Amino acid sequence: MNILGIESSCDDTSAAVLTDKGVQSNVIASQSIHIKFGGVVPELASRAHQKTITQTVEQALKEAEISIEEIDLIAVTQGPGLMGSLLVGLCFAKGLSLSRDIPIVGVNHMDAHIYANFIDEAPEFPFVCLTVSGGHTQLVHVKAAFEHEILGKTRDDAAGEAFDKIGKILGLPYPAGPVMDKLSKDGNPKFHKFPQALLKEGLDFSFSGLKTSALYYLHDKSEDWKKEHLNDVCASISEAITEVLIKKLKRAVQQTGVKSIAIAGGVSANSMLRAKAQKLAEELSLKLHIPHITYCTDNAAMIAITGKMKAELGEFDDLAMRPYASI
Numbered sequence: 001m002n003i004l005g006i007e008s009s010c011d012d013t014s015a016a017v018l019t020d021k022g023v024q025s026n027v028i029a030s031q032s033i034h035i036k037f038g039g040v041v042p043e044l045a046s047r048a049h050q051k052t053i054t055q056t057v058e059q060a061l062k063e064a065e066i067s068i069e070e071i072d073l074i075a076v077t078q079g080p081g082l083m084g085s086l087l088v089g090l091c092f093a094k095g096l097s098l099s100r101d102i103p104i105v106g107v108n109h110m111d112a113h114i115y116a117n118f119i120d121e122a123p124e125f126p127f128v129c130l131t132v133s134g135g136h137t138q139l140v141h142v143k144a145a146f147e148h149e150i151l152g153k154t155r156d157d158a159a160g161e162a163f164d165k166i167g168k169i170l171g172l173p174y175p176a177g178p179v180m181d182k183l184s185k186d187g188n189p190k191f192h193k194f195p196q197a198l199l200k201e202g203l204d205f206s207f208s209g210l211k212t213s214a215l216y217y218l219h220d221k222s223e224d225w226k227k228e229h230l231n232d233v234c235a236s237i238s239e240a241i242t243e244v245l246i247k248k249l250k251r252a253v254q255q256t257g258v259k260s261i262a263i264a265g266g267v268s269a270n271s272m273l274r275a276k277a278q279k280l281a282e283e284l285s286l287k288l289h290i291p292h293i294t295y296c297t298d299n300a301a302m303i304a305i306t307g308k309m310k311a312e313l314g315e316f317d318d319l320a321m322r323p324y325a326s327i
Contacts, residue, residue, distance in 0.1 A: 001311070002017065005076075006300055007303045009079070009298060011031045011040045012299070013056045015053075016301040017060050019066070025064040027059045028298075035173055038174045046082070054092075068096070074103070075104075076307075079323050080109055081109055114148075117262045120292060123142075124287070127142050127258050127289070128262070130249045131263075131264045134175070135160070137159045139152040139153070139249065151203045152205065152252070155205065159241050162241060188231075188232045191236045192232070194239075195209055195240065198244075242270065242273045249277070260286060261280070267296075268290060
């Protein structure tokens with residue numbers, strides 16, 4: 001089965017081709033227009049998707065050396081995400097499905113992050129997945145394909161959102177998460193102890209207090225001081241966020257008794273989080289699954305693999321399906 005995946009939930013336009021031989025292409029067109037605003041502007045994002053989606057799909061087909069006539073299934077992000085952005089991808093996919101008579105499958109973006117782990121090596125069910133991105137932070141008990149139980153989620157800011165907002169306070173470019181990760185490697189994670197919220201309260205997360213703490217800690221610091229200690233502050237922030245994530249993941253494993261864990265989402269590319277997840281897996285004798293860096297951030301390959309799994313279960317959609325902004 002040859003699958004065309006289309007992703008447009010936020011500010012990345014992506015198209016991928018998945019065949020029985022694996023991912024043949026995974027084209028991502030990122031939008032630089034949001035950098036000067038320090039965050040994604042929904043209206044600008046949807047307009048940028050309109051400009052690039054045709055070329056992105058054409059490029060994916062070209063790189064895969066496959067024609068649209070050879071595509072057996074279209075998998076497209078249905079939600080959650082920005083409504084305008086979702087509409088662009090979904091309408092394009094519907095038009096392609098109608099004009100070419102190709103079956104279509106709507107994909108939940110959060111499910112796709114989890115199943116990005118199945119692109120290279122499929123985890124065995126059941127497992128617990130820590131899904132961390134700019135918009136979501138969740139602990140999910142994946143009992144079987146598309147049989148999920150959300151064990152915990154953020155009560156306010158997501159982990160990726162905390163990275164980006166604190167990075168903005170530090171004067172770093174958007175998105176700040178990858179920049180902070182790079183700077184953290186040369187910093188001292190014990191330089192300053194930032195708060196770690198809700199450690200003794202179940203499996204939910206909260207990062208708004210950390211953002212406020214960083215704001216107050218930095219407000220009277222000189223620019224010279226910030227420049228001198230930037231690496232240390234980034235490392236300390238990364239320590240606070242990743243410690244909470246790993247401690248909650250450990251608690252989820254103990255509660256469910258699973259033998260496998262996975263991390264997913266854009267923040268799963270964070271080097272400190274990856275190292276701590278590996279250490280946790282060794283400590284508890286767990287099988288750890290982490291997607292290739294390419295499949296951590298929003299991409300169409302994860303949409304394609306999820307669509308493939310849905311199709312194998314006989315779960316297809318029709319042209320009446322609608323996008324949804326939230327779960």
